[in-house]
Amino acid sequence: MEPIPLVYASLGDKELAAVAEVFASGWPAGQGPKGKALEAQLAEKYEVADAVAVSNCGAALHLAMLALDVKPGDEVIVADYGFPAPAQAVRYMDATPVFADVRPDTYTIDPQAVADLVTPRTVGVIAVDTVGMPADYTELQAIADRHGLFLVEDAACAVGATYQGRQAGALAEVGCLSFHGRKGASSGEGGALLARDPKIGKDVRLRSSFGIGSIFDMGNVVGLPIPTFTEIGYNFKLSDIAAAILQVQLGRIDELLQRRNVIAAQYGELLADEELLSLPQVPEDRTHAWQTYMVTLDASVDRAAVAAELRGQGIGCGHGTFAAHVQPVFQTEQTCPVSADLFARQMAIPMHAELTPDQVERVVAALRSAVRTHSSSTRALGGAA
Numbered sequence: 001m002e003p004i005p006l007v008y009a010s011l012g013d014k015e016l017a018a019v020a021e022v023f024a025s026g027w028p029a030g031q032g033p034k035g036k037a038l039e040a041q042l043a044e045k046y047e048v049a050d051a052v053a054v055s056n057c058g059a060a061l062h063l064a065m066l067a068l069d070v071k072p073g074d075e076v077i078v079a080d081y082g083f084p085a086p087a088q089a090v091r092y093m094d095a096t097p098v099f100a101d102v103r104p105d106t107y108t109i110d111p112q113a114v115a116d117l118v119t120p121r122t123v124g125v126i127a128v129d130t131v132g133m134p135a136d137y138t139e140l141q142a143i144a145d146r147h148g149l150f151l152v153e154d155a156a157c158a159v160g161a162t163y164q165g166r167q168a169g170a171l172a173e174v175g176c177l178s179f180h181g182r183k184g185a186s187s188g189e190g191g192a193l194l195a196r197d198p199k200i201g202k203d204v205r206l207r208s209s210f211g212i213g214s215i216f217d218m219g220n221v222v223g224l225p226i227p228t229f230t231e232i233g234y235n236f237k238l239s240d241i242a243a244a245i246l247q248v249q250l251g252r253i254d255e256l257l258q259r260r261n262v263i264a265a266q267y268g269e270l271l272a273d274e275e276l277l278s279l280p281q282v283p284e285d286r287t288h289a290w291q292t293y294m295v296t297l298d299a300s301v302d303r304a305a306v307a308a309e310l311r312g313q314g315i316g317c318g319h320g321t322f323a324a325h326v327q328p329v330f331q332t333e334q335t336c337p338v339s340a341d342l343f344a345r346q347m348a349i350p351m352h353a354e355l356t357p358d359q360v361e362r363v364v365a366a367l368r369s370a371v372r373t374h375s376s377s378t379r380a381l382g383g384a385a
């Protein structure tokens with residue numbers, strides 16, 4: 001049987017043609033014409049003061065921490081469930097990530113947990129739009145305002161999602177996007193930082209280019225002004241090759257997301273009656289980008305055995321995402337029971353824009369059979385025959 005991959009990046013002829021244009025231009029490096037055009041496209045799409053194209057979302061988060069002036073010893077509250085890039089970004093500053101548990105229904109940061117974790121050392125909050133589901137920004141912003149904290153949105157997985165009619169990525173003063181190959185719009189590797197405050201955008205753009213700004217621009221000015229290095233910066237630029245790919249991908253985001261929505265609806269319909277797993281629920285006031293489709297297995301189900309069975313049939317699957325507080329690198333004694341439970345029981349099944357209805361049916365049949373075979377619950381017996 002033909003394999004059904006867990007993820008597949010939808011990159012095609014239009015993206016190739018855009019890359020060919022960059023080759024012909026002779027400027028493949030960053031902060032050139034394509035990079036600038038992408039930044040303008042992002043700023044317009046997201047209605048923000050500035051958008052900075054960077055090498056990846058990890059770099060965007062790092063630059064956000066620098067621009068927001070996080071200092072050693074500061075505490076930053078981060079969502080516990082999700083790829084643990086926010087906690088790593090806090091650690092780049094020698095600051096302390098404080099892990100907030102998540103809501104059991106949306107898997108996004110629990111505003112009450114955030115409120116309970118604020119101390120005199122807290123300087124900000126990084127919320128995560130978990131695998132494409134926007135967090136509760138109305139409540140989070142109120143908490144941030146009450147305590148004078150910054151709020152950053154890690155929208156790495158959420159390109160195309162919405163919250164209360166607003167676009168994910170622009171739901172906080174700073175938003176960080178990822179264009180990694182596993183996200184909804186991709187240039188292989190890539191990212192962007194969206195800023196409501198133009199000063200933050202300017203600071204981030206400068207620091208992303210070793211602190212001196214666009215080399216492309218320098219070659220085009222009249223005379224010979226010699227730039228000076230006044231700040232330690234990094235090389236976090238996005239290449240113009242990647243920027244050209246992303247311009248095409250952003251133009252296709254509605255089409256790609258529409259496909260993911262159809263697949264999510266099909267999974268929802270076909271799996272609704274399966275008692276040994278539960279499905280993601282999207283609150284009325286938001287839409288999901290479906291970067292990953294995660295089901296939550298009943299506690300009686302042996303997840304590793306189910307995964308082995310699916311993979312044995314060529315069906316891609318994974319554990320979903322991560323509980324950050326249990327990762328040894330963070331050495332915390334905090335507990336986040338909801339996140340820990342999701343980390344133990346969730347499972348990602350194939351989700352990408354190229355899946356066909358037949359493939360979805362095959363995944364559902366294999367998953368249904370596997371959870372019943374590998375459940376210790378008597379509830380499984382009725383359906384196993």
Ligand SMILES: *Cc1c(COP(=O)(O)O)cnc(C)c1O
Binds near residue numbers: 083
């Ligand atoms: C994928 C991801 C990142 C990292 O994105 P990169 O572009 O690979 O650096 C950060 N945060 C979250 C929540 C992610 O899912």
